[in-house]
Amino acid sequence: MHYSSLDIRHIDNRLSLKFRGELTLYNLAKYQKDIDKLDFDKEHGVVLDLSQLTFLDTAGSIFLYNLKKKLQSNSSLHVDLLCDNSEVIDMLELVMAQKIKFKDILQPRKVGFLENIGRIAYQNYLLFLSFMVFIGELFAHKMYYLVSPKNIRFKEIAFEINESAIKAFGIVALTSFLIGLVVAYQSAHQLKMYGANIFIVEVLGISVLRELSPLITAIVIAGRSGSAFTAQIGAMKITQELDAMQTMGFDPYRFLVMPKIVALMITLPILIFVSDVMAIMGGMVVANLELNITTNLFLDRFSDVVALKHFFVGIAKGPFFAFLIAAIGIYRGMQVRDDTQSIGFNTTKSVVESIFAVIICDAVFSIAFTNLGI
Amino acid sequence: MMDNIIEVRGVKTSFEERIIHDTLTLSIPKGSIYGLLGPSGCGKTTLLREMVMLQEFSGGEIEILGHKLGKIEYKEAMELRQQWGVLFQSGALFSSLSLKDNIALPLVEYSDLSAAMINEIVKFKIGIVGLKQEDANLYPSQISGGMRKKAALARALAMDPKLLFLDEPTSGLDPISAREFDALILKLRSLLNLTIVMVSHDLQSVYDTLDKVAVIDNKKIIYEGDLKNILSVENKFIKTFFKGMGRI
Numbered sequence: 001m002h003y004s005s006l007d008i009r010h011i012d013n014r015l016s017l018k019f020r021g022e023l024t025l026y027n028l029a030k031y032q033k034d035i036d037k038l039d040f041d042k043e044h045g046v047v048l049d050l051s052q053l054t055f056l057d058t059a060g061s062i063f064l065y066n067l068k069k070k071l072q073s074n075s076s077l078h079v080d081l082l083c084d085n086s087e088v089i090d091m092l093e094l095v096m097a098q099k100i101k102f103k104d105i106l107q108p109r110k111v112g113f114l115e116n117i118g119r120i121a122y123q124n125y126l127l128f129l130s131f132m133v134f135i136g137e138l139f140a141h142k143m144y145y146l147v148s149p150k151n152i153r154f155k156e157i158a159f160e161i162n163e164s165a166i167k168a169f170g171i172v173a174l175t176s177f178l179i180g181l182v183v184a185y186q187s188a189h190q191l192k193m194y195g196a197n198i199f200i201v202e203v204l205g206i207s208v209l210r211e212l213s214p215l216i217t218a219i220v221i222a223g224r225s226g227s228a229f230t231a232q233i234g235a236m237k238i239t240q241e242l243d244a245m246q247t248m249g250f251d252p253y254r255f256l257v258m259p260k261i262v263a264l265m266i267t268l269p270i271l272i273f274v275s276d277v278m279a280i281m282g283g284m285v286v287a288n289l290e291l292n293i294t295t296n297l298f299l300d301r302f303s304d305v306v307a308l309k310h311f312f313v314g315i316a317k318g319p320f321f322a323f324l325i326a327a328i329g330i331y332r333g334m335q336v337r338d339d340t341q342s343i344g345f346n347t348t349k350s351v352v353e354s355i356f357a358v359i360i361c362d363a364v365f366s367i368a369f370t371n372l373g374i
Numbered sequence: 375m376m377d378n379i380i381e382v383r384g385v386k387t388s389f390e391e392r393i394i395h396d397t398l399t400l401s402i403p404k405g406s407i408y409g410l411l412g413p414s415g416c417g418k419t420t421l422l423r424e425m426v427m428l429q430e431f432s433g434g435e436i437e438i439l440g441h442k443l444g445k446i447e448y449k450e451a452m453e454l455r456q457q458w459g460v461l462f463q464s465g466a467l468f469s470s471l472s473l474k475d476n477i478a479l480p481l482v483e484y485s486d487l488s489a490a491m492i493n494e495i496v497k498f499k500i501g502i503v504g505l506k507q508e509d510a511n512l513y514p515s516q517i518s519g520g521m522r523k524k525a526a527l528a529r530a531l532a533m534d535p536k537l538l539f540l541d542e543p544t545s546g547l548d549p550i551s552a553r554e555f556d557a558l559i560l561k562l563r564s565l566l567n568l569t570i571v572m573v574s575h576d577l578q579s580v581y582d583t584l585d586k587v588a589v590i591d592n593k594k595i596i597y598e599g600d601l602k603n604i605l606s607v608e609n610k611f612i613k614t615f616f617k618g619m620g621r622i
Binding site for chain 2: 239240241243244245246247248249250251
C-alpha cells in the first residue's frame with residue numbers, strides 16, 4: 001500500500017508543495033481543497049516537488065498542468081517544478097501536448113425563442129416537402145404497375161396480405177366484438193328508460209357500419225401493421241439492407257413499398273367487413289340479454305331499417321385509410337437515420353400520425369357524404 | 375477511353391454548407407485493384423456511395439462503364455446496377471433470407487435460369503469465396519463476421535460483375551482472416567478478370583492488394599498513382615500512414 005500525501009511547508013522563503021506516493025483521480029479532490037486554502041499572493045515563489053511521486057495518472061497530470069498554469073499567471077510568483085521520474089515527466093508532457101493542440105470546445109450558440117420557432121417551422125416545411133416527394137415517387141411507381149401487370153410483385157403482395165392482414169383477423173374481430181358489446185350495453189340502458197328497446201337496431205346498425213368499424217379497424221391496423229412497417233424498413237435502413245437492394249438494382253419502391261401498400265388497400269375493406277359482422281354480433285348478444293330482442297327480430301328489423309348504403313360507405317373508406325396508414329408507416333421507416341433511437345422515435349411518430357390522418361380523413365368523408373346526401 | 379472503367383471528373387459534394395469534396399478527379403483503369411485512402415471523415419465512403427448511385431453529388435461528373443451518372447435514366451441505371459457488385463462494410467446480407475437465398479436472389483430476379491442451375495451457381499460461388507457448402511442454409515445472424523463478409527462477397531459476385539466495390543473489406547476481421555480475404559480478392563481478380571475499387575484502412579491489405587491508389591485529404595485528391603512513389607508527397611496523413619511501409 002503506497003502512502004500518498006501532500007506536504008505544504010515553507011523552505012528558504014518559498015512555498016513547497018511536496019507530493020508523495022500517487023497522484024490519481026482518487027486523491028485529487030482532497031489536495032485541491034488543501035491548495036485552495038493557500039493564499040499565493042503572499043508568497044515569493046512556489047516549488048512543485050514531484051521527486052517523491054511514484055505514480056501519476058492523466059487526471060493528476062491535468063491537475064498539475066492547470067495548477068502550474070494558474071500559478072504562472074501570477075507574474076510576481078516564481079514557479080519551479082522538481083521532478084526526476086521519467087514516467088511522470090512523460091505523462092506531464094503527454095498532457096501538455098494535448099492541451100496545446102486543443103483549443104477550448106466551442107460552446108454551441110444559444111438559439112433565441114423566435115429563431116427556434118422559425119427553425120421548427122422550416123424543419124416541418126422540409127418534412128412536408130419530403131413527404132410530397134415520397135407520394136410522388138409512389139404514384140410514379142403505381143403507373144409502372146399499371147403499364148404492365150408483369151411488374152406487379154404478386155408473391156410479395158401475397159406475403160404482405162398474410163403478414164399484415166390475415167394475421168390481424170383475430171385481434172380485429174375480438175376488438176370489434178367488444179366495441180359492439182359496449183356500445184349496445186350503454187345504449188340499452190338509455191333506450192330502456194324510454195321504452196324504445198327496438199331502436200337499438202338503428203343505433204347499432206348505423207353507428208357501427210358507417211363509423212365505428214372502419215375507425216376501429218384502421219386504428220388497430222395502424223398500431224399493429226403501420227408500426228411494423230416503420231420498424232422493419234427502419235432496421236433495414238440501419239443495416240444497409242436498403243442500400244444493398246438499391247445497388248443490386250432492386251428498387252425498394254417496387255419490392256418493399258408497393259406490395260405493402262397494395263396489400264393493405266386490398267385487405268382493409270375485408271377487415272372492416274369482419275369488424276362489421278363481429279360488432280353487430282356483440283350488439284345482438286346484448287340486445288338479447290338486456291332488451292329481450294331475439295336474434296330473429298333483430299335481424300328482421302336490421303334489414304328493414306338499416307340501408308345498404310351505410311355498409312358501403314364504411315367499406316369504401318377502407319382503401320383510403322389503408323393508403324394513409326401504409327404510406328405514413330413506410331415513409332417514417334425511410335426517415336430513420338443511422339441510430340437505433342430514431343427507430344423508436346419514428347415508430348411512435350408513425351402510429352400517432354397515421355391515426356391522426358385516419359381521423360382527419362374520416363371527418364372529411366363524414367362532411368362530404370352528409371352534404372352529398374349519402 | 376476504354377482502358378478506364380471509371381472516370382471521376384471534378385466531383386463536388388457538400389452537405390448543406392459543409393463541403394466534403396472539392397473537384398475530385400481520378401480514373402480507374404480496367405483490371406486494376408484501386409484503393410481510396412485518406413484519414414477518417416475525408417469522404418472516401420461518400421465517394422464510393424456516389425459511384426454506386428446511393429448518393430448524389432452536387433457538381434462534376436462520374437462516368438462508369440460508359441454511363442454518365444449525373445443525368446442517368448431510370449432504365450439505364452437499372453441496367454448498370456446489374457453490372458457491378460457491392461460489398462458493404464457490415465455485409466448487409468438480407469437478414470430474412472438464408473445465405474443460399476441471399477446469393478441466389480439476383481439470379482432469381484434477373485435471369486431465366488432453372489432452379490437447379492441457380493443452385494449450381496450458388497454452390498460454385500460459395501466455394502469460390504471459401505465458405506463451406508453446409509453453411510449455405512444458415513441465416514446471416516447465425517454466422518461469424520468473417521463468414522458474413524465472404525457470403526456478402528459471394529452475393530456481390532453472383533451476377534459475374536465486371537466491377538466490384540468493396541467498402542473496408544477487412545475491417546472487423548482478425549488479422550488471419552483479413553490476410554485470407556486479401557488473398558481471396560487477388561485470386562478472384564485473376565480468376566474473374568475483375569476491376570476492384572476499395573476503401574481501406576488496413577495498411578497490410580493496401581500494400582498487398584492495391585495497384586493504384588488515390589489519397590483524399592482536405593477535400594482534394596492529394597495523390598493518385600502507384601504505391602512506390604507515394605512517400606515523395608509531403609502530407610501528414612501519407613507520412614503517418616505509410617511510415618511503416620518500408621518494413622513490411
